[in-house]
Amino acid sequence: MGTSRRHFIAQVSQGMIGTWVLNALPETSHARYIIAKDEKITHDDEPFWNVVRDQFPLTRDRTYFNNGTIGPSPYPVIESVKRAMDDLDGRGEYDGWETARPKIAKFMNVDETEISLTHNVTEGINIVAGGLPLKKGDEVIMTTHEHAGNALPWLNRAHLDDIVIKTFKPALTADENLNRINDLITSRTKVIAIPHITCTAGHVFPIKEIAKLGRDKGLWVFFDGAHGPGMIPFNLHDIGCDFYATCCHKWMCGPKGTGFLYVRKEMLDAVQAHWIGAYSDSGWDLTVDPPQFKGYVPTAHRYDFATQSAPIYIGLGAAIDFLYHIGMDNIARRNKALATHLQQELLKLGDNIEMLTPTEEHSRGAVIGFRLKNVTYDKFGEHASKKGFRIRLVGESHLNSIRISTHLYNNFDEVNRFVEAVKELA
Ligand SMILES: Cc1ncc(COP(=O)(O)O)c(C=O)c1O
Numbered sequence: 001m002g003t004s005r006r007h008f009i010a011q012v013s014q015g016m017i018g019t020w021v022l023n024a025l026p027e028t029s030h031a032r033y034i035i036a037k038d039e040k041i042t043h044d045d046e047p048f049w050n051v052v053r054d055q056f057p058l059t060r061d062r063t064y065f066n067n068g069t070i071g072p073s074p075y076p077v078i079e080s081v082k083r084a085m086d087d088l089d090g091r092g093e094y095d096g097w098e099t100a101r102p103k104i105a106k107f108m109n110v111d112e113t114e115i116s117l118t119h120n121v122t123e124g125i126n127i128v129a130g131g132l133p134l135k136k137g138d139e140v141i142m143t144t145h146e147h148a149g150n151a152l153p154w155l156n157r158a159h160l161d162d163i164v165i166k167t168f169k170p171a172l173t174a175d176e177n178l179n180r181i182n183d184l185i186t187s188r189t190k191v192i193a194i195p196h197i198t199c200t201a202g203h204v205f206p207i208k209e210i211a212k213l214g215r216d217k218g219l220w221v222f223f224d225g226a227h228g229p230g231m232i233p234f235n236l237h238d239i240g241c242d243f244y245a246t247c248c249h250k251w252m253c254g255p256k257g258t259g260f261l262y263v264r265k266e267m268l269d270a271v272q273a274h275w276i277g278a279y280s281d282s283g284w285d286l287t288v289d290p291p292q293f294k295g296y297v298p299t300a301h302r303y304d305f306a307t308q309s310a311p312i313y314i315g316l317g318a319a320i321d322f323l324y325h326i327g328m329d330n331i332a333r334r335n336k337a338l339a340t341h342l343q344q345e346l347l348k349l350g351d352n353i354e355m356l357t358p359t360e361e362h363s364r365g366a367v368i369g370f371r372l373k374n375v376t377y378d379k380f381g382e383h384a385s386k387k388g389f390r391i392r393l394v395g396e397s398h399l400n401s402i403r404i405s406t407h408l409y410n411n412f413d414e415v416n417r418f419v420e421a422v423k424e425l426a
Helices: 003-013 046-054 075-091 097-108 121-131 148-161 174-184 207-216 310-326 328-347 377-386 412-425
Strands: 115-118 139-143 164-168 189-195 220-224 243-247 259-263 353-355 367-372 392-394 401-405
Touching: 075 310, 097 115, 097 310, 115 121, 121 148, 121 220, 121 243, 121 259, 139 148, 139 174, 148 164, 148 189, 164 174, 174 189, 174 207, 189 207, 207 220, 310 328, 328 353, 328 367, 328 412, 367 377, 377 392, 377 401, 377 412
Parallel strands: 139 164, 139 189, 189 220, 220 243
Antiparallel strands: 115 259, 243 259, 353 367, 367 401, 392 401
């Protein structure tokens, strides 16, 4: 164990975080930046993860396993939003949301010009689904496990323009998922539009291989990344997809109502911007005859426009800093270890459980989906709620299953208690 690590544990055990506090934070603040970024923190380093937990005001009255729906923010994010509101409203100004764009770009390793600021995943999906030049009979490949946020924008396009949606059921291995996509491709296929990680049971798709398959076949490749950034570290540029939409209010633990859409530089002109406004354009003039529209800015900024809420995007910057300081590798190691432990314990229940999440290492992350053989999901939901667990029941795709999300503020004790609650009914 390195000196700095020992020093850290000593400080934590004395109830101090000392040098781990960034001076920039006011003394009255609850917020602490826990800086571990360059250090490997193991998945079971409880003193470290307890300090992380303390940064979340999330109530301890119940156990929160629903990060897949909404990611509670830690103090540095909450306080950053509040400070920005005080500051901006105090000055009667409104600037600052632009600070998020370069931070997002750096976090995802893409160019700032490829990032559009959105407010949720669905908004980014609508920009792509509504903007691609698709015509009657063109085919889009999706899964049977879509969230409404990805299903509806494409179904709407089918409704409006008679495009055809073709679906496959997610399989339990990466190879089989690639095969299923490949089998659906025809001469009419134009787009693959699937989740990075399913909202139902957390299948992690092999997105780099899928992007390559799409490229080789001349298709546009779009990923619904609601469950990617903040759960697992990855380099978006390296993935090689054309479009990636996400929110920052799930796994990134950012302010609610923040998100982004990545549009690969070369694809900017393929996605027609339908809603534009201030900052989307490269010039206009209504005083000349004929009135002039010079076109769009040569960046993904063309899709976001007008006045934004600066405090929430400033808070998003604080969320990215928070993740950086802890280290995305460390976070992913922890949230996946918790989910793996849960999956293994549930599998021990044998025939009483139907595991829906892949066991293949690279096809799963921090979301576990399962069903109980003899207990309906809603009955289990009531039981879990009485026991103090906030979980997600999955009615999508008629799955009628249970979904547990584990993130950096959870611990093994919580998972073990949940397994006990399952055993009581299973
Ligand atoms: C896979 C997936 N896509 C899209 C969404 C919609 O997210 P948002 O409400 O941020 O648009 C969700 C939300 O849970 C999701 O899980």
